[in-house]
Amino acid sequence: MQVFVQLLITGVAMGFIYALVGIEYTLIWNSTGLLNFSHDKFILFGAYMFAGAYVLNLGLPQVLAILCTVLTMFLLGMVSAFAIFNPLSRLSTNLFAVIGTVILGRIITECVRLIWGPLPFTLDNFLRGYFHLGPIVVSKAHIVIIVVCSIITAGLQIFFKTTKMGKAMRCVSENKTAASLMGINVPMNIAFTVGLSALICATIGVLVIPIFNVELQMSSMIGLKGFASGVIGGFGYLPGAIVGGILLGVVEIFGSMIIPSVYKDCLSFVLLIIFLLIKPSGILGNRR
Numbered sequence: 001m002q003v004f005v006q007l008l009i010t011g012v013a014m015g016f017i018y019a020l021v022g023i024e025y026t027l028i029w030n031s032t033g034l035l036n037f038s039h040d041k042f043i044l045f046g047a048y049m050f051a052g053a054y055v056l057n058l059g060l061p062q063v064l065a066i067l068c069t070v071l072t073m074f075l076l077g078m079v080s081a082f083a084i085f086n087p088l089s090r091l092s093t094n095l096f097a098v099i100g101t102v103i104l105g106r107i108i109t110e111c112v113r114l115i116w117g118p119l120p121f122t123l124d125n126f127l128r129g130y131f132h133l134g135p136i137v138v139s140k141a142h143i144v145i146i147v148v149c150s151i152i153t154a155g156l157q158i159f160f161k162t163t164k165m166g167k168a169m170r171c172v173s174e175n176k177t178a179a180s181l182m183g184i185n186v187p188m189n190i191a192f193t194v195g196l197s198a199l200i201c202a203t204i205g206v207l208v209i210p211i212f213n214v215e216l217q218m219s220s221m222i223g224l225k226g227f228a229s230g231v232i233g234g235f236g237y238l239p240g241a242i243v244g245g246i247l248l249g250v251v252e253i254f255g256s257m258i259i260p261s262v263y264k265d266c267l268s269f270v271l272l273i274i275f276l277l278i279k280p281s282g283i284l285g286n287r288r
Contacts, residue, residue, distance in 0.1 A: 005136050007253050013142035015249025016149035020204055021226020022233065022241030023156065024197045029236055030173030031193040032089040035098050038105035039201060040223025044216070045108050046073050046202030051123050051214045052116045062126060070202045077198025080104070081191035089190070113216060120215030127210040141210040148207060152200065153242055160238070169193055221265060225252075228272040234282030243283055247271075 021039055028036040046069055054065035084104055088097040127141040160166040171179045172189045180186050205219065212218040225248060230236075233244025248268055256264040275282065 002136050006138060007257070008250065009138050009146070010142055011250035011253035012246055013139075013145040013149075013249070014252065015229075015246035016146055016153075017204055017208060017222060017245070018225045018229040018248050019233075019242045019245025020149055020152065020200055021222060022230035022245050023153070023238055024200055025227055025230045026236055026238055026241050027193050027197045028085070031169065031190045032085055033094070034085065034089055034101060035094075036085075036101045036197075037098060037223070037227075038101045038108065039197070039226065040219040041105035041108035042073065042077070042198050042201035043205040043208075043219040043222060045076075045112060046070075046198075046205030047209055047214050047218065048112050048116050048205075049073070050202070050206050051121070051126075051209060055123060055126075056121075066206055069206060070199050073202035074195045074199040077195035077201075078191045080198070081194035082187070085194050086187055086190060109216060118216060120213050122213040123209060127207075139210075141207070145207050148203065152203065156238065165192065225265075225268050228268055230282075231272060231280075232275045232282055234284040237282070237284055240282050240284035247283075 021043075024039050025036065028034055028039075049072060050065055050069040054060045054068050055062060058065075060068065084100070088100045091097045091100075127144055129140045131138045131140055131143055160170055168179070168184050168189055169192070171182065171184060172186055172193075176186050179189070204222070208218065208222065226245070229245035229248045230241045231244070232248060233242065234240025248271065251271060252264050252267050255267040259267070
């Protein structure tokens with residue numbers, strides 16, 4: 001029973017990470033109509049900015065470094081929206097736009113390599129240690145991930161349903177022309193959405209440092225599994241991304257008890273293929 005609970009907590013924690021990436025895909029897809037395959041590189045950049053720039057180089061306290069990281073990434077996201085995502089969304093062929101996001105991701109990776117070098121590193125005193133819940137021993141990083149991701153997902157739901165900006169973002173996702181006629185500044189709205197997505201990326205990058213360390217490939221599989229969680233849950237639907245991500249994380253962890261853990265990534269993509277063949281709309285895709 002102890003092992004089951006420990007594995008369940010680990011699976012839910014990783015599932016929340018995948019869910020947040022799935023939410024990012026949803027945000028960008030709904031606002032621009034683009035499949036953004038550079039999410040994982042924004043996660044990478046956020047992790048390096050927090051650990052490499054603000055903590056190790058500038059010596060900032062970790063809490064202040066986190067605040068500086070998310071603010072910087074939000075501004076970077078808004079700039080990239082005006083410079084890259086808005087122009088890409090106006091291309092006549094979506095294929096070229098998707099290729100553009102892949103190229104953007106490659107540029108970010110090479111910038112990270114140029115600034116911080118190719119060697120991996122970590123923060124020894126960041127989210128290390130364990131919580132003892134009776135006989136159950138749980139990683140501090142996993143508990144923090146679950147708490148922070150739960151707050152973010154709940155906050156996003158409240159934001160979209162109750163705030164003026166959130167309702168405007170929903171309007172833009174439904175019909176950009178109608179939103180513009182209603183007086184909504186669509187380009188600025190898209191910029192805010194991309195900025196919000198980049199902020200979430202930065203948060204993910206910070207949270208996974210104790211699990212993956214800081215290195216150039218740390219977020220590649222996270223990005224792919226986040227896309228898979230969006231498809232499994234119902235692409236373009238925020239609650240669907242949450243359900244898909246948690247399901248993916250739990251299946252992955254418990255599946256590694258049956259097959260060698262080196263093959264656990266295959267489980268995620270086998271599950272993705274099964275849903276594409278049997279239920280391509282996803283678990284909650286019909287409830288939008």
